[in-house]
Amino acid sequence: MKLKDRISIKRNKDAIRFFIIIFFFVGGYVFFFSSTYWMPTSADASYLTKIGVTNSWEDREVTINRWQYSETQQLMEIDLDVANKSYDGINKYKFSAMDLKGNKLKCDVMIEEDDWIILRISGIPKRWSDVSLRMEMPDGNGERLKLYTNVVDVEKVAELKSMDRNGYMAQKFNIEISNMQKEVEADNKQIDKLNNEIAEVQKEIERINKEKIYQTDKEKTESDSLIAEANSTITSKQKDIQELMADIDEINKRIDMKNKEKSDLGL
Structure with a gap:
């Protein structure tokens, strides 16, 4: 085989290797940055507030009794106990919710008593990883309490039924x-x-x-x-x-x- 042919073959092999490397590099890059569009972001264990554990906030003890999620309804329901240790007479609060990407979610109060609150978060995206419930004092002053659940740990139910207080x-x-x-x-x-x-x-x-x-x-x-x-x-x-x-x-x-x-x- 002539020297010229051997050089040509070597150049072709080098070119093929180069394109293979570029292919895997670009493919990996595209996979990494597009994965969140076709699969949920992995839930971070840090984004979880445990059920039944007391959270201290603004001289209050806030405990999640229940946090349930219905995929078919794209709906969540949260049952909270609130013990006001400041005895300041303030027992109404502001609530909001958002997902990990910062999208605001609708949050409705179903029951609001001095020590017991039922909330509903609606419009949960089909692909989600973490949801944060935020609790604030009515005047907006003070620290904001953030409570979290994730797609792995949330209690999943077939349906969340609307009930009266007795229910x-x-x-x-x-x-x-x-x-x-x-x-x-x-x-x-x-x-x-x-x-x-x-x-x-x-x-x-x-x-x-x-x-x-x-x-x-x-x-x-x-x-x-x-x-x-x-x-x-x-x-x-x-x-x-x-x-x-x-x-x-x-x-x-x-x-x-x-x-x-x-x-x-x-x-």
């Missing part, structure tokens, strides 16, 4: 009772776990005691020390079980009182 109140009671029942279940699981651990420790004590038959006095002293540590571990775990049982008893009493309150209100 929302009954729902609130049911959620509170359900959450307390979950606490009881979690405590019972922990008790089972501790009982299983105690059983394993007791097996180990039995094993050590059997081995003592063929041990020297020095070895028996070491074994007795291990048994004492094991018994101490059992005592500690039994104490934890007693505390969990007391917690379960208290929660069950609260459930009974909540059911009584619900019944007295005719809900």
Whole structure:
């Protein structure tokens, strides 16, 4: 093969390599900057306000009891408890909402009482990742409270039905009772776990005691020390079980009182 032909072939190969590199570079660039148009932005774990956790704001304690999302209705509903610790008589607030891209969303107040608020956010985009609910004092002064949910963690429901006060109140009671029942279940699981651990420790004590038959006095002293540590571990775990049982008893009493309150209100 002539030198000229070899040079030509080499140049063609180099050109092909160059275009392949450019193709992948440009393709990756376009993919990165266009991906948000054909798929939702990944929800950031930092954009999440946990359900049932108190948020301190302007001498108030704000707790999300429920944050639900209906995709078919493009609608969200948020249930808030607000404890005013300042006792300033201000119990009405301004609310607004927006998505991660800064698009404003319609926010309507369904229920607004001194310590309980139901809100609806409508017009949720089909492709969304995070939504922020903003809460302000009525005069606009002070700090703005921002509460967040994301497409991964929000509770998804088929439909959000409009209800009267009694309907929302009954729902609130049911959620509170359900959450307390979950606490009881979690405590019972922990008790089972501790009982299983105690059983394993007791097996180990039995094993050590059997081995003592063929041990020297020095070895028996070491074994007795291990048994004492094991018994101490059992005592500690039994104490934890007693505390969990007391917690379960208290929660069950609260459930009974909540059911009584619900019944007295005719809900």
